Amino acid sequence: MKKLFNKLVILSLFCFVQTEIQAQNTDSIFIRKIYDEVLSKGHAYEDLRYLCKEIGARLSGSAEADMAVQWGERIMRQYNFDKVYLQEVMVPHWERGTTEAGWYETADGQLHKVNLLALGGSIGTNGLMKAELVMFDHLDELKNAKEEQVKGKIVFINQPMDEKQINTFKAYGGCYPIRGMGAIESSTKGAVAVIIRSLGMPVDEHPHTGGMYHKDEVKEIPAAAISTSDSEALAAAIHNGKVNFYLEMDCKVFPDKLSYNVIGEMRGTERANEFITFGGHLDSWDTGEGAHDDGAGIIHSLEAMRVLKTLDYHPKHSLRAVFFMNEENGNMGGKTYASEAKKNNEKHIAAIESDRGGFSPRGFQCDGSSTQIELLQSFGPYLEQYDLRELQKGYGGVDISPLKEQFEGIPLFGLVPDSQRYFDFHHAPSDVFENVNKRELELGAGAMAALIYLLDNNL
Amino acid sequence: MKKLFNKLVILSLFCFVQTEIQAQNTDSIFIRKIYDEVLSKGHAYEDLRYLCKEIGARLSGSAEADMAVQWGERIMRQYNFDKVYLQEVMVPHWERGTTEAGWYETADGQLHKVNLLALGGSIGTNGLMKAELVMFDHLDELKNAKEEQVKGKIVFINQPMDEKQINTFKAYGGCYPIRGMGAIESSTKGAVAVIIRSLGMPVDEHPHTGGMYHKDEVKEIPAAAISTSDSEALAAAIHNGKVNFYLEMDCKVFPDKLSYNVIGEMRGTERANEFITFGGHLDSWDTGEGAHDDGAGIIHSLEAMRVLKTLDYHPKHSLRAVFFMNEENGNMGGKTYASEAKKNNEKHIAAIESDRGGFSPRGFQCDGSSTQIELLQSFGPYLEQYDLRELQKGYGGVDISPLKEQFEGIPLFGLVPDSQRYFDFHHAPSDVFENVNKRELELGAGAMAALIYLLDNNL
Numbered sequence: 001m002k003k004l005f006n007k008l009v010i011l012s013l014f015c016f017v018q019t020e021i022q023a024q025n026t027d028s029i030f031i032r033k034i035y036d037e038v039l040s041k042g043h044a045y046e047d048l049r050y051l052c053k054e055i056g057a058r059l060s061g062s063a064e065a066d067m068a069v070q071w072g073e074r075i076m077r078q079y080n081f082d083k084v085y086l087q088e089v090m091v092p093h094w095e096r097g098t099t100e101a102g103w104y105e106t107a108d109g110q111l112h113k114v115n116l117l118a119l120g121g122s123i124g125t126n127g128l129m130k131a132e133l134v135m136f137d138h139l140d141e142l143k144n145a146k147e148e149q150v151k152g153k154i155v156f157i158n159q160p161m162d163e164k165q166i167n168t169f170k171a172y173g174g175c176y177p178i179r180g181m182g183a184i185e186s187s188t189k190g191a192v193a194v195i196i197r198s199l200g201m202p203v204d205e206h207p208h209t210g211g212m213y214h215k216d217e218v219k220e221i222p223a224a225a226i227s228t229s230d231s232e233a234l235a236a237a238i239h240n241g242k243v244n245f246y247l248e249m250d251c252k253v254f255p256d257k258l259s260y261n262v263i264g265e266m267r268g269t270e271r272a273n274e275f276i277t278f279g280g281h282l283d284s285w286d287t288g289e290g291a292h293d294d295g296a297g298i299i300h301s302l303e304a305m306r307v308l309k310t311l312d313y314h315p316k317h318s319l320r321a322v323f324f325m326n327e328e329n330g331n332m333g334g335k336t337y338a339s340e341a342k343k344n345n346e347k348h349i350a351a352i353e354s355d356r357g358g359f360s361p362r363g364f365q366c367d368g369s370s371t372q373i374e375l376l377q378s379f380g381p382y383l384e385q386y387d388l389r390e391l392q393k394g395y396g397g398v399d400i401s402p403l404k405e406q407f408e409g410i411p412l413f414g415l416v417p418d419s420q421r422y423f424d425f426h427h428a429p430s431d432v433f434e435n436v437n438k439r440e441l442e443l444g445a446g447a448m449a450a451l452i453y454l455l456d457n458n459l
Numbered sequence: 460m461k462k463l464f465n466k467l468v469i470l471s472l473f474c475f476v477q478t479e480i481q482a483q484n485t486d487s488i489f490i491r492k493i494y495d496e497v498l499s500k501g502h503a504y505e506d507l508r509y510l511c512k513e514i515g516a517r518l519s520g521s522a523e524a525d526m527a528v529q530w531g532e533r534i535m536r537q538y539n540f541d542k543v544y545l546q547e548v549m550v551p552h553w554e555r556g557t558t559e560a561g562w563y564e565t566a567d568g569q570l571h572k573v574n575l576l577a578l579g580g581s582i583g584t585n586g587l588m589k590a591e592l593v594m595f596d597h598l599d600e601l602k603n604a605k606e607e608q609v610k611g612k613i614v615f616i617n618q619p620m621d622e623k624q625i626n627t628f629k630a631y632g633g634c635y636p637i638r639g640m641g642a643i644e645s646s647t648k649g650a651v652a653v654i655i656r657s658l659g660m661p662v663d664e665h666p667h668t669g670g671m672y673h674k675d676e677v678k679e680i681p682a683a684a685i686s687t688s689d690s691e692a693l694a695a696a697i698h699n700g701k702v703n704f705y706l707e708m709d710c711k712v713f714p715d716k717l718s719y720n721v722i723g724e725m726r727g728t729e730r731a732n733e734f735i736t737f738g739g740h741l742d743s744w745d746t747g748e749g750a751h752d753d754g755a756g757i758i759h760s761l762e763a764m765r766v767l768k769t770l771d772y773h774p775k776h777s778l779r780a781v782f783f784m785n786e787e788n789g790n791m792g793g794k795t796y797a798s799e800a801k802k803n804n805e806k807h808i809a810a811i812e813s814d815r816g817g818f819s820p821r822g823f824q825c826d827g828s829s830t831q832i833e834l835l836q837s838f839g840p841y842l843e844q845y846d847l848r849e850l851q852k853g854y855g856g857v858d859i860s861p862l863k864e865q866f867e868g869i870p871l872f873g874l875v876p877d878s879q880r881y882f883d884f885h886h887a888p889s890d891v892f893e894n895v896n897k898r899e900l901e902l903g904a905g906a907m908a909a910l911i912y913l914l915d916n917n918l
Contacts, residue, residue: 040622163499166845166902202897360819360877362846386625387821387877389848418819418846418877420898438661439879443625 024381027457030311031382031450037307038446044303045438047075048358051298052289052433059120059286060326061093061257068282072262072298072323079306081264081321089336091259091326094121096286097250102195102224104133104234107241114230117209117287119179119196119223120329124250129154129222131192133243135235139178142185151190154245157182158197158235160228161423168201168419169356172426175199183223184215193222193247197231201423205229208427209285211329222249259325261333264305268318275341276455277320278304278352278448281327281399288431292422295433296358296441298323300415303445304452315456317349324399327355331398338402348406350455352413353397354448357425358441359417362387364451365394367404368411376413379454388447390416413455415448483840486916489770490841490909496766497905503762504897506534507817510757511748511892518579518745519785520552520716527741531721531757531782538765540723540780548795550718550785553580555745556709561654561683563592563693566700573689575706576668576746578638578655578682579788583709588613588681590651592702594694598637601644610649613704616641617656617694619687620882627660627878628815631885634658642682643674652681652706656690660882664688667886668744670788681708718784720792723764727777734800735914736779737763737811737907740786740858747890751881754892755817755900757782759874762904763911774915776808783858786814790857797861807865809914811872812856813907816884817900818876821846823910824853826863827870835872838913847906849875872914874907 038044055071058064069086076084102116118124134149135156136142142150142157157178161171178196186194198208207227214220224247226234237243262282268274280297284290305321324333341348352364363383366376377391396404396412403410417440425431497503514530517523528545535543561575577583593608594615595601601609601616616637624630637655645653657667666686673679683706685693696702721741727733739756743749764780783792800807811823822842825835836850855863855871862869876899884890 035625036623163898164495166494168898360879362821362848387849389821390846420819420902421896424896437880437883439622439627443879 027382027454030453033311034307034449034453035386035446037310038303038442038449039439042303042442042445043306044299044442044445047302048291048295048299048436048441049433051295052291056289057286058282058284058290060091060259060283060329061254062286065259065283065325069260069262072282075302076262076264079309081305081309082267083265085263086260087263087336087340089259089261089325089333090256091332092330093254093257094329095251095254097124097252099248099250101248102226103246104237105244105246106237112233114234115205115207115227116224117207118249118251119212119225120209120285121212121214121253122223122249122251123220124252125193125222125248128246128248129193130244130246133238133245135238139181139185145189147189150186153191154193154195154247155182155186155191156195156234158231160197161199161201168423171201172199172423179210179225180213183212183221184218187218187221191221195245196225198225198228199423200228200426200428203228203232206428206430209287210427222247224249261325261337262323264321266305266308266315266319268316269314270316272318274317274347274349275320276317276350276452277322277348277400277403278452279322279324279399280354281325281333282323283326283328285328285427287427287429288425289433291431291433291436292357292425293427293431294327294355296436296444297354299441300354300444300448304449307445307449308452313453317456317459319452319456327398334399335402338406341403342406348403348410349459350411350413351396351400351403352415352448352451353400354415354444355397355399356415356419357417357422358436358444359421360440361415361417361444361447363390363416364388365392365414365416366411367394367396369409372411375458382454383450386443386446386450413451415444417444486841486913489912492770493766493908493912494845494905496769497762497901497908498898501762501901501904502765503758503901503904506761507750507754507758507895507900508892510754511750515748516745517741517743517749519550519718519742519788520713521745524718524742524784528719528721531741534761535721535723539768540764541726542724544722545719546722546795546799548718548720548784548792549715550791551789552713552716553788554710554713556583556711558707558709560707561685562705563696564703564705565696571692573693574664574666574686575683576666577708577710578671578684579668579744580671580673580712581682581708581710582679583711584652584681584707587705587707588652589703589705592697592704594697598640598644604648606648609645612650613652613654613706614645614650615654615693617690619656620658620660627882630660631658631882638669638684639672642671642680643677646677646680650680654704655684657684657687658882659687659885659887662687662691665887665889668746669886681706683708720784720796721782723780725764725767725774725778727775728773729775731777733776733806733808734779735776735809735911736781736807736859736862737911738781738783738858739813740784740792741782742785742787744787744886746886746888747884748892750890750892750895751816751884752886752890753786753814755895755903756813758900759813759903759907763908766904766908767911772912776915776918778911778915786857793858794861797865800862801865807862807869808918809870809872810855810859810862811874811907811910812859813874813903814856814858815874815878816876816881817895817903818880819846819899820874820876820903820906822849822875823847824851824873824875825870826853826855828868831870834917841913842909845902845905845909872910874903876903
């Protein structure tokens with residue numbers, strides 16, 4: 001009898017192990033199918049081409065942003081997502097205008113034109129403005145400066161990104177305050193305008209725009225970024241003597257506009273009111289084509305759902321691909337999506353964002369509990385062979401971050417592509433389709449689809 | 460007494476642990492210094508620019524290969540390496556000539572010019588050659604073909620690289636035989652020439668050259684590669700009817716020439732006759748600028764030793780940076796280096812090669828015993844923070860492979876950069892300086908210096 005019992009135990013253990021192995025094989029096989037589809041029959045590259053070349057840069061409130069919304073809805077329907085709809089979002093509306101130029105004038109009267117972009121949200125100069133430049137190598141130097149050093153001048157903040165950082169996002173984080181806070185700090189001390197060194201990693205001719213803050217009690221002043229190579233030349237000129245700066249920009253803020261998040265769903269077969277959201281942002285800055293930022297994230301999400309549909313996958317939970325509007329200057333899309341989800345009594349169990357470019361993916365970060373990070377790491381054996389080895393604690397993304405406030409304990413995941421080239425292109429005229437590699441883009445879509453699949457089967 | 464003994468045991472254990480931790484800290488700090496130097500005061504990018512732009516493509520036997528040797532010796536001396544010398548190597552000498560063109564003619568008499576490169580080592584056509592084309596989708600199809608299908612014709616092998624492979628080197632490996640063996644297989648069946656689809660991953664206009672084999676008893680025939688986009692167009696044309704091909708090439712083989720490996724040493728302070736070799740190959744194909752293949756490997760090795768010198772590192776073993784000559788069509792540099800090392804009774808304990816491009820490094824492969832692979836993996840905690848997470852069994856490199864025959868048990872290490880873009884450029888006119896990213900190149904040099912340091916301290 002005991003022998004029989006032992007045999008039964010061994011047999012059931014064997015069956016359990018067999019089932020486990022079969023489940024693992026099923027998962028491995030399905031993930032391999034995902035990659036086969038994106039790499040050999042993928043739509044990612046052509047869809048990104050369309051978004052970049054037939055629509056182009058698409059700042060919130062622009063005609064191109066409207067076209068991008070139309071395209072998003074159209075292509076999701078074309079791919080037969082179970083449910084496709086638009087979600088209303090009120091967004092800020094700023095326009096660069098038609099005049100935008102800057103020159104510095106050295107003591108000998110020579111003029112040097114610079115490559116310049118107004119920062120998003122800046123006021124214009126109301127005609128040609130001229131003032132003496134005062135340079136600071138770091139935002140803290142400006143903060144510590146005396147008012148008389150700055151008053152009536154144009155401030156130039158020449159703080160470079162730290163090349164020693166291995167991850168370029170850390171270098172960006174260190175410089176971000178000069179763009180965000182430069183105008184406020186300069187105006188507080190009486191400056192008439194502020195020029196910053198572009199937040200770009202290489203020394204080249206491309207200016208990089210981006211968002212900036214305003215403060216109610218501080219007078220708004222014009223703010224612009226000049227290219228890193230112009231910054232180096234300008235710094236050298238200032239070391240040699242007094243330098244004046246001429247600035248003309250007619251950018252301005254308009255009233256808020258109605259825009260939309262674009263949402264496509266696959267209905268869950270077991271727990272339809274539990275949602276896994278994945279997305280990127282549809283808006284971009286108004287220069288370049290928003291190819292890496294965040295055309296790539298849009299395409300990763302679109303292609304991930306297209307592939308799951310194509311492979312006839314039936315998810316347990318409801319899956320939502322979301323093209324968020326207005327990440328760049330307000331995050332109104334992300335905030336609206338999260339509050340509407342709460343209002344509609346949906347249960348959100350995970351969210352994934354791709355907003356770090358279309359480069360070779362290296363893994364995922366998880367903004368969550370240690371158990372949630374361990375879950376991500378338990379996927380390692382499935383993901384390693386696709387070169388996804390960085391599975392660790394970190395950040396999800398701007399668009400999905402409001403979900404955390406509405407749904408306590410929800411894990412947020414961020415796709416981590418290689419970061420080295422991101423700040424060559426970020427917010428610059430060079431962020432165009434030609435600078436995205438087909439296979440690198442496709443592998444990002446494969447990574448996202450694989451994680452969606454694994455989360456759907458393990459949450 | 461026993462208590463005292465216990466205390467002593469605990470104390471000595473504590474001291475041991477302390478020493479271990481200090482050693483780990485010292486290693487971490489030194490590796491951080493390596494990266495700080497390459498990323499913020501590095502010479503890698505400017506040195507690669509010089510090699511690519513002031514010298515350019517440098518096939519064995521060419522004037523440019525001679526200039527590259529001179530440059531290599533000069534810059535190693537300029538960087539004050541302890542000992543710099545040239546090692547004689549006899550190399551093959553093949554020249555592309557001045558005439559190189561191909562057209563296909565469809566049944567309606569229309570001519571279509573193709574982007575074409577003779578394969579390295581091919582004979583010329585001796586004037587304009589014309590013959591009917593016969594197409595095979597795979598080398599095996601050609602092998603299985605009947606002689607009458609092929610006799611008197613030009614064979615076209617249209618075998619694409621497998622996009623489903625995650626690592627592009629695997630896709631390359633699968634196609635490599637069409638370039639290496641295509642001419643022999645075609646000639647065996649009586650073909651008058653062979654045209655292959657380029658071994659390039661994307662569908663674009665760049666032809667990719669490369670080496671090919673000859674067989675004594677098989678008649679040599681002209682061999683060339685056409686671009687992948689031309690291959691697709693040509694395949695479509697052949698599906699529509701009979702197609703003739705016109706080919707003219709005046710490439711030819713000259714007698715072998717004297718050339719050199721360039722070697723720079725840092726003398727070991729403890730075991731001077733034990734060598735750690737690291738290098739890449741100085742020669743390149745004669746198209747493009749040999750930027751990724753293998754300018755990057757040359758620069759990784761040069762910069763690694765420059766940085767170790769600059770940081771005043773005194774290695775235990777002797778370190779050798781080697782610029783190997785003739786990897787592309789003979790590997791005479793690698794063979795000579797290994798046999799000379801043996802002849803001189805040197806003891807070689809490890810070798811590292813970089814010959815997979817100047818892309819973002821992901822880790823190292825080790826061609827060695829399981830103990831040697833475990834040693835590499837034990838470096839993980841030092842390397843992970845530099846995004847070097849792939850530490851596993853694999854391949855070293857062509858140039859260092861002959862060391863294995865001469866020194867039993869020597870571990871060979873290969874730097875593993877991201878592979879996605881390598882076969883966009885490999886052996887093609889597009890392998891130029893502009894397609895190398897500064898930071899990605901620098902990180903490769905940092906990775907190589909870090910591994911040299913860790914091996915020197917753990918072997």
